[in-house]
Amino acid sequence: MIFEIAEIDVTEGQEEAFVAAVSEAAPHFKAAKGCHSLKLARSIEMPSRFRLIVGWETVDNHMVDFRESPGFSAWRALASPFFAAPPRVEHVAYTLEAF
Amino acid sequence: MIFEIAEIDVTEGQEEAFVAAVSEAAPHFKAAKGCHSLKLARSIEMPSRFRLIVGWETVDNHMVDFRESPGFSAWRALASPFFAAPPRVEHVAYTLEAF
Numbered sequence: 123m124i125f126e127i128a129e130i131d132v133t134e135g136q137e138e139a140f141v142a143a144v145s146e147a148a149p150h151f152k153a154a155k156g157c158h159s160l161k162l163a164r165s166i167e168m169p170s171r172f173r174l175i176v177g178w179e180t181v182d183n184h185m186v187d188f189r190e191s192p193g194f195s196a197w198r199a200l201a202s203p204f205f206a207a208p209p210r211v212e213h214v215a216y217t218l219e220a221f
Numbered sequence: 222m223i224f225e226i227a228e229i230d231v232t233e234g235q236e237e238a239f240v241a242a243v244s245e246a247a248p249h250f251k252a253a254k255g256c257h258s259l260k261l262a263r264s265i266e267m268p269s270r271f272r273l274i275v276g277w278e279t280v281d282n283h284m285v286d287f288r289e290s291p292g293f294s295a296w297r298a299l300a301s302p303f304f305a306a307p308p309r310v311e312h313v314a315y316t317l318e319a320f
Contacts, residue, residue: 162316212264220247
């Protein structure tokens with residue numbers, strides 16, 4: 123499993139609406155091929171900055187299968203009105219889980 | 222619990238040595254007040270970029286208790302020779318764990 127980390131800066135004052143939109147969009151991720159988990163982390167130093175952390179079986183499950191699916195359009199329709207800037211997307215794999 | 226996310230760019234070619242250094246430094250984190258977990262994630266798009274993800278009871282357990290302890294000096298002595306730039310450190314809290 124790999125993880126998508128999407129850093130999303132939300133328009134100030136729209137943070138709670140954004141969290142509600144992510145919650146509403148979660149079933150579209152859950153239904154996606156190879157999608158294992160979805161969490162949303164909020165920055166303590168910059169409270170308008172969120173990280174959407176999505177577990178996928180493969181990078182292609184995210185970048186090809188999901189991005190070309192109606193689920194992606196539905197997610198973006200719900201969440202993108204709150205984006206202050208385009209999300210910065212990266213994929214990571216755990217190389218060490220010490221404890 | 223909150224999480225420290227330290228984005229660390231490692232000098233090219235030193236990635237495996239850096240992972241070994243983090244593994245060697247892990248007991249210093251484990252012994253620290255309020256430290257719950259330590260994982261290291263590696264970027265797929267930028268393989269010299271790592272994220273050290275550390276679970277702490279509070280931000281102060283990291284920024285005050287740990288940073289002022291000998292464990293922090295020991296961690297930095299082990300890992301900093303491999304840093305290509307100063308780490309970018311942020312703290313996050315999970316606001317949604319959808320599935």
